Amino acid sequence: MASEIVTSIPLTSLPRLSQGKVRDLFSLPNGEIPTLLFVTSDRISAYDVILKNGIPTKGSILTLLSAKWFDVLSSRVPGLKHHFLHLGPPSVSGLVTQDEKNMLRGRSMTVRRLKIFPIEAIVRGYVTGSAWAEYEKTQTIHDLPQPAGLKRCERLPQPIYTPSTKAELGDKDINISPDEARKIVGDKYASRLEELALSCYKAGAAYAEERGIIIADTKFEFGLDEETDEIYLVDEVLTPDSSRFWSKADYQVGREQDSFDKQMLRNWLTDNGLKGKEGVEMPPDVVESTKGRYTDVFERLTGNSLEEALKGLE
Ligand code: ATP
Numbered sequence: 082m083a084s085e086i087v088t089s090i091p092l093t094s095l096p097r098l099s100q101g102k103v104r105d106l107f108s109l110p111n112g113e114i115p116t117l118l119f120v121t122s123d124r125i126s127a128y129d130v131i132l133k134n135g136i137p138t139k140g141s142i143l144t145l146l147s148a149k150w151f152d153v154l155s156s157r158v159p160g161l162k163h164h165f166l167h168l169g170p171p172s173v174s175g176l177v178t179q180d181e182k183n184m185l186r187g188r189s190m191t192v193r194r195l196k197i198f199p200i201e202a203i204v205r206g207y208v209t210g211s212a213w214a215e216y217e218k219t220q221t222i223h224d225l226p227q228p229a230g231l232k233r234c235e236r237l238p239q240p241i242y243t244p245s246t247k248a249e250l251g252d253k254d255i256n257i258s259p260d261e262a263r264k265i266v267g268d269k270y271a272s273r274l275e276e277l278a279l280s281c282y283k284a285g286a287a288y289a290e291e292r293g294i295i296i297a298d299t300k301f302e303f304g305l306d307e308e309t310d311e312i313y314l315v316d317e318v319l320t321p322d323s324s325r326f327w328s329k330a331d332y333q334v335g336r337e338q339d340s341f342d343k344q345m346l347r348n349w350l351t352d353n354g355l356k357g358k359e360g361v362e363m364p365p366d367v368v369e370s371t372k373g374r375y376t377d378v379f380e381r382l383t384g385n386s387l388e389e390a391l392k393g394l395e
């Protein structure tokens with residue numbers, strides 16, 4: 082049910098492969114290609130810590146928004162392959178129970194199971210966050226020299242590829258240069274990954290801007306099909322969790338921008354001295370306003386209400 086908050090995924094019919102900050106991955110029976118069930122919970126993290134309670138419908142919002150992006154990007158990025166196969170588990174009878182099916186509706190997708198490249202393919206169109214901190218010190222971003230005189234949150238002359246390491250749960254990702262990323266993923270794949278990340282960002286940012294949202298930066302992940310040696314876009318795509326979304330109407334260069342989605346939560350945590358603390362429970366007004374922001378982003382980017390998008394899903 083859409084209004085129930087699902088912070089842990091009650092699914093026992095399939096073997097659980099892993100649990101991340103927001104998602105649980107489940108193994109699916111072998112078919113023609115290796116697949117897995119990619120399930121998004123309503124968990125939310127801020128300042129690298131998972132909050133005790135979740136945001137109702139967040140799992141569906143992230144799942145259906147990513148599905149929309151796979152569709153949009155496939156038609157706008159030549160040669161792009163992605164892991165998304167279909168929403169929900171495969172329709173094999175007896176695979177999951179009816180209760181599990183109801184719980185998974187809208188928040189799960191069947192994807193190709195791939196070997197994930199161990200870097201975060203970050204693309205930045207604007208200078209903010211850790212990139213701004215580095216630029217202020219050395220006029221570089223991930224060691225790449227930048228033009229003088231950029232202001233806080235200013236749009237970069239062109240989007241840049243600024244990868245980071247992909248840390249284990251609980252560790253921090255480290256910003257690296259494209260050269261260091263090349264050493265991690267190997268010469269064979271490095272340039273194509275960079276090219277794909279930049280193309281996906283450019284196509285996505287243009288699409289979002291037409292809908293009043295600036296994508297300041299984002300993180301993509303890519304995987305390899307070792308059988309065919311082909312690269313696939315994987316994970317969630319251009320969601321408020323993996324990207325910095327700003328409101329175009331409120332954007333002003335030279336100052337910090339409010340992030341579209343988590344600003345109320347972040348402000349509440351800092352105002353109450355709870356930043357970075359474990360096990361914190363959000364009060365109902367913070368939950369409601371955060372839910373409102375995620376919903377707003379979803380509606381602007383998909384042109385559809387969540388209720389409408391959930392209708393007709395098996
Ligand atoms: P964060 O997103 O903040 O880095 P996380 O990495 O813990 O947190 P989740 O989003 O909770 O991630 O879980 C998703 C996991 O699934 C990631 O480890 C991601 O690399 C992995 N993944 C995504 N797509 C695929 C795929 N097609 N095949 C195999 N693993 C995948």
Ligand code: MG
Pocket residue numbers: 101316
């Ligand atoms: Mg993730």
